[in-house]
Amino acid sequence: MSTSQPFGFLHLTDPHLVPPGQRLYGLDPAARLRAAVADIVRRHAPDGPAPAAFALVTGDLAHDGWEESYPLLREILAPLPMPVHLLLGNHDHRALFRAAFPEAPADAHGFVQSAFATPAGRFLLLDTHEPGTAAGVLCARRLDWLAERLAEEPQAPVFLALHHPPARSGIAGMDRIRLRDPEALWAVLAPHRARIRHILHGHLHRPFAGSWRGIPFSSLRGTSHQVALDLGARTTVPGSHEPPAYALVRVSGEEVVVHTHDFLDTTARFDL
Numbered sequence: 107m108s109t110s111q112p113f114g115f116l117h118l119t120d121p122h123l124v125p126p127g128q129r130l131y132g133l134d135p136a137a138r139l140r141a142a143v144a145d146i147v148r149r150h151a152p153d154g155p156a157p158a159a160f161a162l163v164t165g166d167l168a169h170d171g172w173e174e175s176y177p178l179l180r181e182i183l184a185p186l187p188m189p190v191h192l193l194l195g196n197h198d199h200r201a202l203f204r205a206a207f208p209e210a211p212a213d214a215h216g217f218v219q220s221a222f223a224t225p226a227g228r229f230l231l232l233d234t235h236e237p238g239t240a241a242g243v244l245c246a247r248r249l250d251w252l253a254e255r256l257a258e259e260p261q262a263p264v265f266l267a268l269h270h271p272p273a274r275s276g277i278a279g280m281d282r283i284r285l286r287d288p289e290a291l292w293a294v295l296a297p298h299r300a301r302i303r304h305i306l307h308g309h310l311h312r313p314f315a316g317s318w319r320g321i322p323f324s325s326l327r328g329t330s331h332q333v334a335l336d337l338g339a340r341t342t343v344p345g346s347h348e349p350p351a352y353a354l355v356r357v358s359g360e361e362v363v364v365h366t367h368d369f370l371d372t373t374a375r376f377d378l
């Protein structure tokens with residue numbers, strides 16, 4: 107691909123919608139997601155100055171009340187002028203999500219996993235939701251699907267997206283519920299390591315980037331509530347009201363860059 111025309115897409119995560127009129131941790135997740143959508147419409151239309159070809163939402167689409175929350179999600183996302191790819195997180199409900207979004211692609215076993223091609227490479231979206239646990243699971247069937255997709259186009263650059271991080275954060279309450287058995291994921295990815303350009307994930311509700319076994323990854327704050335930076339011994343999850351964000355990811359032949367944007371920020375803008 108050209109190095110002069112970066113390919114842009116959006117990363118949003120963890121909207122945690124609750125039924126209309128309800129609040130979560132003192133916040134209104136629907137209002138915040140609407141604000142993110144309005145900001146994206148202003149800034150990242152496909153024919154605008156910072157175009158985004160699609161948006162990824164990496165899970166925890168709804169916090170609970172799924173029968174009402176998923177239709178609300180559809181309504182809030184409707185103004186987006188680009189395709190939206192929805193992933194499941196631990197808070198989601200697979201059957202109710204599929205009932206509310208019957209057009210959402212799924213694999214032969216019903217997992218919400220899909221692959222699509224872009225000028226930047228192939229995107230592989232994984233489903234780590236597992237009923238009964240907040241941790242992430244990639245069972246043999248889901249990993250087989252990933253191995254088959256990787257084998258299909260053995261030269262194509264790959265971007266992976268999933269809800270749960272394979273890397274440890276040091277936040278004990280979150281590491282307890284990260285992706286279970288990252289070694290099994292690595293066993294599938296290792297032969298393809300050189301062409302996996304980036305992993306995008308959610309779950310952590312805070313800025314978090316680095317590399318896992320040499321593969322770059324990034325995550326970001328959710329569109330509603332956040333997780334505080336607390337590297338102490340507490341095993342509960344430290345919540346916070348740090349500002350919400352979404353990210354614009356831009357890819358060229360040489361670079362993958364991630365710009366996080368605090369879409370509710372109203373501080374001054376000026377020439378330096």
Ligand SMILES: [Fe+2]
Pocket residue numbers: 120122165166195197309310311328
């Ligand atoms: Fe979440």
